[in-house]
Amino acid sequence: MKAFANTAKASSPYSAAFTGGGFLHAELSAMLPLFLSPDRDALIKEEILHNNILRINSEVSRKRIVAELKRRIDALPLRFWDFYRGLSGYAQVVAVFFVLLKTYRLLFDMHIGVAVRRWQSSKTTIETEDVKLFLDELCVKDAFVASWTEKTQNKVRSTYMSILRKAGLLEEHGDSLKHVSLSDCDFSYFLENGETWFLEACLLRPFEIARVRSDV
Numbered sequence: 001m002k003a004f005a006n007t008a009k010a011s012s013p014y015s016a017a018f019t020g021g022g023f024l025h026a027e028l029s030a031m032l033p034l035f036l037s038p039d040r041d042a043l044i045k046e047e048i049l050h051n052n053i054l055r056i057n058s059e060v061s062r063k064r065i066v067a068e069l070k071r072r073i074d075a076l077p078l079r080f081w082d083f084y085r086g087l088s089g090y091a092q093v094v095a096v097f098f099v100l101l102k103t104y105r106l107l108f109d110m111h112i113g114v115a116v117r118r119w120q121s122s123k124t125t126i127e128t129e130d131v132k133l134f135l136d137e138l139c140v141k142d143a144f145v146a147s148w149t150e151k152t153q154n155k156v157r158s159t160y161m162s163i164l165r166k167a168g169l170l171e172e173h174g175d176s177l178k179h180v181s182l183s184d185c186d187f188s189y190f191l192e193n194g195e196t197w198f199l200e201a202c203l204l205r206p207f208e209i210a211r212v213r214s215d216v
Helices: 002-011 025-035 040-050 059-074 078-085 089-103 105-120 128-141 150-166 184-192 197-201 206-215
Strands: none
Touching: 025 040, 025 059, 025 078, 025 089, 040 059, 059 089, 078 089, 078 184, 089 105, 089 150, 089 184, 089 197, 105 128, 105 150, 105 197, 128 150, 184 197, 184 206, 197 206
């Protein structure tokens, strides 16, 4: 059974690792200078030991958060992080959402397959049951996802919904989807670097995407 699980995991593009950290906007912004420093390894090791930035009491928890931050930061090129550091406020929050979708294949497929599909079908709400149906369908195709416990699947669903709320794509108290509202220049990186799909992921309508394209 263990050998089968390891084989299934090795052949699957999916992971539930994002549930161990969540959105992590503040933590990412605070730790980014360390990760981009030439002394990266030494500085990160020092942070894990001394907790000067993260302010997380448990060293085990700090190691887990640092591992997820590393995964996310390494998923994007330096030019993205230069763009990210020039953003502020909600635009930076939306950029973190992009990082999550680029880092975790499950989040990307789930978002496109559930929220974006519903939005494009003129369904303006989303519930955990919609996400459950997506995971149920995925379990038929992916043995590793099918091996997850109900607790893990529940955590995946709840974390995704929480991420939508923090990214401003789902109302804080309710089930209504919302599109991202940013200035056109805040989308410049995505248009200039072949990531136009992200505008759809932000639930922009075709005419809005066309306007952004013409303005950037």
